[in-house]
Amino acid sequence: MNTRAILRTVGIGCSLLLASAAASADTAQTEAVKRGEYVARLGDCVACHTAPGGKPMAGGLALETPFGTLYSTNITPDGSSGIGQYTFEQFDRAMRKGVAAGGHNLYPAMPYPSYARMTEQDMRDLYAYMMNGVEAVAQPNKENDMDWPFSMRWGLSLWNAVFLDDEAFKPVTDESAQWNRGAYIVQSLGHCGACHTPRGIAFQEKTMSDQGGKGHLFLAGETVEGWRALSLRNLWTPEDTAEMLKTGRNKHGTVSGNMVDVVQHSTQYMTDEDLLALGIYLKALPPGKDDLPMQVAQGPAPDIVPLPAGMGAAPDEDVPTNIFTTRGGLGYLQFCADCHRANGDGVPGVFPPLTGNHTLQSQDPATLVRIMLTGWRTPVTETHSRPLTMPAFAQLSDTEIADILNFTRRSWGRPDAREIAASDVGDARKHLDAKGINGRPFETPRLADMLKEPNAEQLVLGARLNIDTARMLPDHVGAAMNCASCHLNAGTVADGSPYVGVSAFFPSYGARAGRDITLEERINGCFQRSMNGKPLPKTSDEMKAMVAYFDWMKRETKPEDRVEGRGIGKIDRSIVPDPDNGKLIYAAQCAICHGAEGEGIKDAKGRWVYPPLGGDHSFNIGAGMARIYTAAAFVKRNMPIAFHESFPLGQGGLSDQEAVDVAAYFSHLPRPDFAPKLNDWPKGGKPSDARY
Incomplete structure (x- = not known):
C-alpha cells in the first residue's frame, strides 16, 4: 500500500473514532439532561420559579416572608436575565452556598441549605438539564420588596456563617x-x-x-x-x-x-x-x-347521646348526636356534610374524611381557618385529572366559622384541641383580606338559628327529615333519594329549589293536577314521584314538622312577592339535546358522585351516599327530573358540585348546551314507572319533554 493510501486509511479511521466519540458524548449529554430533568422534578424548581401565567422557570413569583416580599428569579439559560452564563462551579456555589455568580448572597427562601446535601452527580445532571433542557426566556428579574435591614444582603453572610451546613x-x-x-x-x-x-x-x-x-x-x-x-x-x-x-x-x-x-x-x-x-x-x-399517640390518631369517638323527646328517629350509629343540638353541629350539617358526610367519613376517592384527618388533629388550626375563609383546590394529577374545589365560606361570620370548626375538632379531631375563638377567625380574615362578598341578594337561612325558636325541636326534626328522608321514613320512600337530593343543603341554596318563602305561595294552582293544591299535597307529590314512594298522612308529626320547617323559612314573604333565588331557573328549550355528548360529559363530571352508569354510590356499610340517576332506586318517570329541560335547568345551576369556587358547594359551571346534553342522557336512563301518570295535566299544557 502506498503512502497516500495509508494516510487515507488512517484518516478514515480517525474520522470514525472522532464520530464515535462525538456520538458517545451526545448520548452521555442526553442521558445527563434526562437524569437532570428528574432531579429538577424532585427539587420542584418550577413551582417557585414560575409566576402565575408565566413561562416555566422564568421567575417572578411573589414569595411572602415575615420580612417582606421576595420575587423568584429567572433560572432559564437566557444569557442576560437568566443563568445562561453560569459555569458549573458558579451554579454549584449558588445551589450549595447561596451565592450568585455576581457574588451577592441569595435569601434562604431559596432552600440552598437543603440543596447543599445533594450528591455531586445529581448536581452535575441538574446543571446539564438547566442549560440544555430548559427553554431560554428573556425576562428581567423583579426587584424585591424587603423591609430594612433585611434588604441589606451583607447580613446574609453572617447568617450563612452561623446556620449553613453545606456538607453533602x-x-x-x-x-x-x-x-x-x-x-x-x-x-x-x-x-x-x-x-x-x-x-x-x-x-x-x-x-x-x-x-x-x-x-x-x-x-x-x-x-x-x-x-x-x-x-x-x-x-x-x-x-x-x-x-x-x-x-x-x-x-x-x-x-x-x-x-x-x-x-x-x-x-x-x-x-x-x-x-x-x-x-x-x-x-x-x-x-x-x-x-397524637397512635391509639387516638383516628380521632375521638363521636359524641352519641339520646336525642331530646320529639326529635324523631335516632341518627346513624356513627353520627354525633350533638350535630342536631348545637350551632356548630347544625352549621356543619348545612354547609359541610354534603361532601364530608354527617359521620365525617367523607367520600372515598372524592372528598376527604374528617376522621383521622391530620389537619383536624393539629393543635394549630391555621390551615382549617384559612381553608374556610379562602377555599381549597386539589392538584391536577395523572390519576385525578379533574380538580375538586372547596369554595370559600367567608360569607359566614367569624362566630359561625369558629362554631363549625370547634364542632368538627371535638367530634373527629383531638381531645385536647384548643378552642378556636371568633377573634382568631377575624384576625385571619383581615390578614387574608377575605371579605366574603355575596354577588346576589339571596340571604341563606342558617339552620343554627332554629335553636332560638320556641318550636326548635319540631323545626330540627323537619330539617332532618329533609336531609335524611329515606332512612327516617323507609315506609314512604321507595328510592335512594332524600328531599335534599334536589333541595340542596336542606333547601337553603339559591337556584337549588330553596324553601325560602315557598309556603307563602300555597295553596296554589298546579297544572299537573289541574287544580289548586296545598303545601302538604305538593310535599306528597315529591314522595310519590321523586322518591318513588307513598304519601305521608297529612296529620302525622312528620308532615307537621316538614310544614313547620317550610313556614320557618317563609319569613315575611307574601303571596305577591318575588323571591330571589326561588326554584331552579330557566333554560332555553330551543336547544337541541345531544345525548351522546351528554354521556361523555356525564363520565367526566358526574360519574365520580353518581356512578359510572348512573347507579349512585354507597359507603363501606352499604348506605347510600349520592343517589342513583337511573335504575330501580332512582326517581320515577313521573318526576320533574325525568324531563330533559327541567333536569337541565337544575344541572346548569347546581351540578356538578366542587367544580369551582361558588358558595356554598362550588356548584354549577356547565354551559346551557352541556346541561341539556347531560340531562338528555341521564333523564332517559331506565327508571321506575308511575302508574297514575295518565291523570296528569287533565286540562292540557303537558310539557313537550314529558316522558309519557
Whole structure:
C-alpha cells in the first residue's frame, strides 16, 4: 500500500473514532439532561420559579416572608436575565452556598441549605438539564420588596456563617438502602424541612436532619404563609404516604396549601420506588411532642347521646348526636356534610374524611381557618385529572366559622384541641383580606338559628327529615333519594329549589293536577314521584314538622312577592339535546358522585351516599327530573358540585348546551314507572319533554 493510501486509511479511521466519540458524548449529554430533568422534578424548581401565567422557570413569583416580599428569579439559560452564563462551579456555589455568580448572597427562601446535601452527580445532571433542557426566556428579574435591614444582603453572610451546613448527605450505615434513599430526597432535593421543620428566631430551620441533638425537631411541623405544614413524623403507612404524594389524596385526606403545587409539579412524577422510600423514611421517624399517640390518631369517638323527646328517629350509629343540638353541629350539617358526610367519613376517592384527618388533629388550626375563609383546590394529577374545589365560606361570620370548626375538632379531631375563638377567625380574615362578598341578594337561612325558636325541636326534626328522608321514613320512600337530593343543603341554596318563602305561595294552582293544591299535597307529590314512594298522612308529626320547617323559612314573604333565588331557573328549550355528548360529559363530571352508569354510590356499610340517576332506586318517570329541560335547568345551576369556587358547594359551571346534553342522557336512563301518570295535566299544557 502506498503512502497516500495509508494516510487515507488512517484518516478514515480517525474520522470514525472522532464520530464515535462525538456520538458517545451526545448520548452521555442526553442521558445527563434526562437524569437532570428528574432531579429538577424532585427539587420542584418550577413551582417557585414560575409566576402565575408565566413561562416555566422564568421567575417572578411573589414569595411572602415575615420580612417582606421576595420575587423568584429567572433560572432559564437566557444569557442576560437568566443563568445562561453560569459555569458549573458558579451554579454549584449558588445551589450549595447561596451565592450568585455576581457574588451577592441569595435569601434562604431559596432552600440552598437543603440543596447543599445533594450528591455531586445529581448536581452535575441538574446543571446539564438547566442549560440544555430548559427553554431560554428573556425576562428581567423583579426587584424585591424587603423591609430594612433585611434588604441589606451583607447580613446574609453572617447568617450563612452561623446556620449553613453545606456538607453533602451521608448515608446511615445501619439503615436500609430504601431508608437512605428516602432520607436523601427528604433532606436534600425535596427540601421538606423548609416548610415542615420549626424555624428559629433568625428564620433558620432548627435542624436539617433527624440526626443530632435537635433531630427530634426535624419535620415536626411549622406554620408557613398562613398554612400549617403538618408534622411528617411517623406519618401513616409508607403506602399511604406514597399514594398521597402520587395523587394528592389518600384515605386519610387530601393535600392543601402549598402542597397542592408540590404534588402537581413534583411528587406525582416521582418513581414508585422513590415514593415508597419517602414513606418508609417518614414512617421510621419517632412521633414529635405534639403528634397524637397512635391509639387516638383516628380521632375521638363521636359524641352519641339520646336525642331530646320529639326529635324523631335516632341518627346513624356513627353520627354525633350533638350535630342536631348545637350551632356548630347544625352549621356543619348545612354547609359541610354534603361532601364530608354527617359521620365525617367523607367520600372515598372524592372528598376527604374528617376522621383521622391530620389537619383536624393539629393543635394549630391555621390551615382549617384559612381553608374556610379562602377555599381549597386539589392538584391536577395523572390519576385525578379533574380538580375538586372547596369554595370559600367567608360569607359566614367569624362566630359561625369558629362554631363549625370547634364542632368538627371535638367530634373527629383531638381531645385536647384548643378552642378556636371568633377573634382568631377575624384576625385571619383581615390578614387574608377575605371579605366574603355575596354577588346576589339571596340571604341563606342558617339552620343554627332554629335553636332560638320556641318550636326548635319540631323545626330540627323537619330539617332532618329533609336531609335524611329515606332512612327516617323507609315506609314512604321507595328510592335512594332524600328531599335534599334536589333541595340542596336542606333547601337553603339559591337556584337549588330553596324553601325560602315557598309556603307563602300555597295553596296554589298546579297544572299537573289541574287544580289548586296545598303545601302538604305538593310535599306528597315529591314522595310519590321523586322518591318513588307513598304519601305521608297529612296529620302525622312528620308532615307537621316538614310544614313547620317550610313556614320557618317563609319569613315575611307574601303571596305577591318575588323571591330571589326561588326554584331552579330557566333554560332555553330551543336547544337541541345531544345525548351522546351528554354521556361523555356525564363520565367526566358526574360519574365520580353518581356512578359510572348512573347507579349512585354507597359507603363501606352499604348506605347510600349520592343517589342513583337511573335504575330501580332512582326517581320515577313521573318526576320533574325525568324531563330533559327541567333536569337541565337544575344541572346548569347546581351540578356538578366542587367544580369551582361558588358558595356554598362550588356548584354549577356547565354551559346551557352541556346541561341539556347531560340531562338528555341521564333523564332517559331506565327508571321506575308511575302508574297514575295518565291523570296528569287533565286540562292540557303537558310539557313537550314529558316522558309519557
